[in-house]
Amino acid sequence: MTRTALNRRRFLHGTGVAGLAGMIGTPAAVADVSLPGKTPPPYRVGDRYDFDTPYSRIGTDCTKWDYQIELFGDGIQVGMGIADLDFRAAPCIGEAMQARMQHENWGYLNRELGYASLKEAISRWNAERHGVMVDPGTIEIASGVHPGLIAGITTFSPPGSRVLLMTPTYEGFYSDLRYTNTVANESELVFENGRYHIDWDDLEARMTPDTHAMLLCNPQNPTGNVWSEADLLRIGELCLKHEVVVIADEIHADFVRTGVRYTPFASLPDKAIVNNSITCKAVTKTFNLPATKNAYWFSTNPVYVERVKKNHRADINTLGVVANEAAYRHGTDWLDQLLVYIDGNHAFVESYLKANLPEVTYTRAQGTFLAWLHFGEIMDRVGVVEKSEASQGSDTPMTETQVFEAWLAGNAGVQLNDGEAYGKGSRRCMRMNIGTSRQLIELALGNMTRAISAV
Ligand SMILES: Cc1ncc(COP(=O)(O)O)c(C=O)c1O
Known part of the structure; x- marks a missing residue:
């Protein structure tokens, strides 16, 4: 991206018009594949949505593009980090x-009246799409999955106690x-063999008396596992036996690959196991609405619902409710096309790496729009160990994968998420968000291949 484009972004922001046009900003890499300054082409042609034409988000103060340019400089050509989508x-x-x-009135929304229709839409979506019956009366609307998770942890895990995770897992859990x-x-x-599986002995051994809750991520960010019914039942049995409550984060539920089935924890055929859980979900991941701050949690266990409610506060905005409900009620066709x-994209990344950058191992994802990549000794060639060690005494100590993130940003113009933030077992890994146009994925992979080949 050029200085002129950056200045334009600041100008747009200063005048308060950033975000109006959709095709604002001129990121250097996107410039030749989008139409900066022009009206975007029609999104739907016939009955098909056009996910291929890159849609510039530059100038909207978004984390995925603008913030990376702010952090790493004008050389950033493709933001492949934070888990939202680039699509319209x-x-x-x-x-x-x-x-x-x-x-034109934006006064307080009444919780009973204002959420009733959204809860009905949530219940219907879960029944029709995933075959799980969720009583609208048990659904609590939240301002994000995090507030639901925090309420759940606060309820079941006293300060100082341990919370069970299967890692590598979503880095936000640590916050x-x-x-x-x-x-x-x-x-x-x-x-x-290119996939992650559970170490059952280790998992059970960790269900110690000071562990009262487990954060279960299904589908799992970042590994792409979609846990089978058998796996979930076995987790559920162990948790019951050791008095560990399952807090299931199923925000990625709708993102499963062709032929893969997602099993909601609440749909398991064992009532006692299901009653030992709460589930946190959201419309926002599925339909790319995370900044509308909306999510929901529920449990079949009325005692859990009442207990968690005491630790939960939600402040929801009117437009968020409208957007989230509309998505669940009318967005099926868009989502079905997006999933294909x-x-x-997953297949493209896997085959591109095999052909052009075989030292990088792609984790064979069953779900999510995230690719979890193992860089192995490429990181040694870049000197991440030495650079990380040297940074330790400084004001900005960096992990090895943070060093690699900065190296990729500087040498390939691509931002990926640094792997070590995802917990134990994440060394030498990076997370790449592939919820974007294929041209941008190809550009990112091409840049990375060239940069890595030069070291
Ligand atoms: C597994 C998981 N849980 C929760 C979140 C964040 O949810 P929210 O923005 O609704 O708090 C994310 C976002 O990437 C996620 O991947």
């Missing part, structure tokens, strides 16, 4: 928001543990 939203969402905006003054109890998954596209 399903049109039904904007339409519903526009309709609500015709009424929830810090927030609740609890400690990670990490059971490392085993990597074999993401499936193709």
